[in-house]
Amino acid sequence: MYKVTDLTKRLTADGRTVLDHISAEFGEGEMIGVIGPSGSGKSTLLRCLALRTRWDSGAYTNRGESLITSGGGASMKNKSKFAYLEQNPQLNPNKTAHKNVLIGQAGQTPWWRRLTGSVRSDDYMGAMDELERFGLLDKAKLPAGKLSGGEKQRIAICMALVHGASVLAADEPVVGLDPHSADHVLSTLKQVCQEQRKTVIAALPIELAERWCTRIWGITDGRLSLDITGRRLTSGEEKLIQQ
Secondary structure, three states: OOOEEEEEEEOOOOOOOEEEEEEEEOOOOOOEEOHHHHHHHHHHHHHOOOOOOOOOEEEEEOOEEEEOOOOOOHHHHOOOOEEEEEEOOOOOOOOOHHHHHHOOOOOOHHHHHHHOOOOOOOHHHHHHHHHHHHOOOOOOEEEEOOOOOOHHHHHHHHHHOOOOOOEEEEOOOOOOHHHHHHHHHHHHHHHHHHOOOOOEEOOOHHHHHHHOOOOEEEOOOEEEEEEEEEOOHHHHHHHHHHO
């Protein structure tokens, strides 16, 4: 069980509070949809939960062990447990989709592997398996620079899974995808949660969060205004989120 207590984050430039004393818990195998209007703090929350942004204050623990230091940062060991999937993934455009998956994200992959590019045969096949799972096997040998935005999103998800992240924080992982492809990605992510006990926390449109997620968090003005089991929202709950 991961426990977040009084997470607070302010902007360096003007000191504005982006996240205001957020407290929540989540566990293995959950698929959590984060909903809320633009500017409500969803992306910052995901970056904080994935240990990609320093906290100004608050506590973050897993099985009673702290994941952050008193200064709000995190060790590389703790960072390796998390993956942050950006809305526009930064892949190496000159390397193939398969090679991008093998190299992985900074903080997830040993420095010597990122430097040398060396891989084991098991890693090679693991990357191919994930590409196939997300419908990208035919893109494996294409340079990442030639992939569509939606394909890059799926490559980023494959990277996180291949390199052993336990928690995937995804900022709008189906942006730019047609409805069929979006459903395929979310269905596959839910299967990963169920079968591999990974945790996915994703910023999603309300209708997709209702359809695919086991829990829904609503963010309003930097506060956690909703924390419910995944289901269709009531009209009152929708109005609360859209304030």
